[in-house]
Amino acid sequence: MNDSMDAQVRRTARMSDERIAALVGSTAEADLMGRILATSPANVRELVDEPGLAPAPSSGRGRLRPTRRRLVSLAVAASVGAAALFTVQAVQQDEGGQVWAAYAVEVAEGAPRLLVDDEDWSVEYANEFEPDRGSMDFTDGTHELWVTWSSTWDLELILNDRRDVAVDEETVTVAGQEGTLLTYPDDEYAVIWQHGDNVVEALTLGGVEESTYRDLIASIHTVDVDTWLSALPQDVVRPADTQAVLAELLADIPLPDGYEITPPAGAVTRHQLVHNVEREAVCAWVTEWVRAADAGDQAAVDVAATALGGARDWAVQDEVEHRDEEFWANIDSIVDDGVLPGGRELVISGDTEVEGWQVVFCV
Structure with a gap:
């Protein structure tokens, strides 16, 4: 291991x-x-x-x-x-762009619709999407960032759980919101924040330099439904x-x-x-x-x-x-x-x- x-x-x-x-x-x-x-x-x-x-x-x-x-x-x-x-495939395409399946739109509207604004990073996996929760794995081919969210989570409960093993924490801004940056052993980091109705966690999977992670968090932003759905993997x-x-x-x-x-x-x-x-x-x-x-x-x-x-x-x-x-x-x-x-x-x-x-x- x-x-x-x-x-x-x-x-x-x-x-x-x-x-x-x-x-x-x-x-x-x-x-x-x-x-x-x-x-x-x-x-x-x-x-x-x-x-x-x-x-x-x-x-x-x-x-x-x-x-x-x-x-x-x-x-x-x-x-x-x-x-x-869930399917991210478009049901049709016209001059106005993609027309998505109704359930896909419902999920997208409930999600925080977060993407990483860095051409080296893309969505590798999309998992367990429902209107009230979901997760995505971003990668640059070497590092991974797991972003997961749910409208049923309690922010303080999540934070208290993660604090049990964190070695440091500070307040940061992510996607225009105030979040808590937690530092774990082994060069692991997580930011947890309230984003509308959802609690979101952005967690590294694999060691990454702190400066790289901070740049990555700073690049997270919210997009519209079409942009978000278009960024998801197509092998669903x-x-x-x-x-x-x-x-x-x-x-x-x-x-x-x-x-x-x-x-x-x-x-x-x-x-x-x-x-x-x-x-x-x-x-x-x-x-x-x-x-x-x-x-x-x-x-x-x-x-x-x-x-x-x-x-x-x-x-x-x-x-x-x-x-x-x-x-x-x-x-x-x-x-x-x-x-x-x-x-x-x-x-x-x-x-x-x-x-x-x-x-x-x-x-």
Whole structure:
């Protein structure tokens, strides 16, 4: 794990149950996430369908985009719910410019519509857009800036959470608003501010020089609906195509009996969907391996190990980026040696106790 990710884990892991409830949407969802981790894949759908446990919309630091990071949404990792996917494609084009789909305009009107005014920076990812929340990842090819917002967040609650691990803070101006600049260890920075109805956080992902970050924050500005929508990635999966894309990605991926992968709510690009599918399939088979081992069902253990052993050859691997050797070493530990990386001892994730292997493969 690199220094940047270590910093991310430290900050994320220190949230209390109360803060998780506020950041991810509801106490019910926080409870649901913890229960998902202790539930076999075959029973996840039954758990989610329990009255009163439907997950609330969520975003925030517990919702880091699932690509290239282990800090993946637990609700996504356990296939909780599906909703119509956002599309940034224009429905037509005329002399007056783009005419956007009605839902895209609704989302844009509710968003702070922030862009970086620097030709070296562009939007790399757009994730989980809803009318009341969303996130975008800007990059210059070397550094990353994760901007996330929600109209349901409480500014002081967010600030108090981040202050727990910050080493310094000061007041700055960002997009014409007063914000709080927090300095973390490992050359990480964040600015948090109230922007209309939304609370916004602009967080570095990876070490960056302080002067570079300050210049970047100074370049953030608000744009109109058309400009903002035009800047978003264009590989968002259309709602009508979602099932077809999932079927394509899962064509050569076996899943445990009774287990289904459903698309995450909000905006999702094909790139993100690829990573979700690959990660979730691996998590499902490791979960099945653990269940079978506990039950003494050697035949089921062998089936799960065989499925995991074939993961390298899944077609989605051609589209997965930055898969490190540690990941495959952990898979091989199960397949070749029958040893479960992370073990069965309980560890703390947030304020929730989970088994060590779940952190390795599912979180």
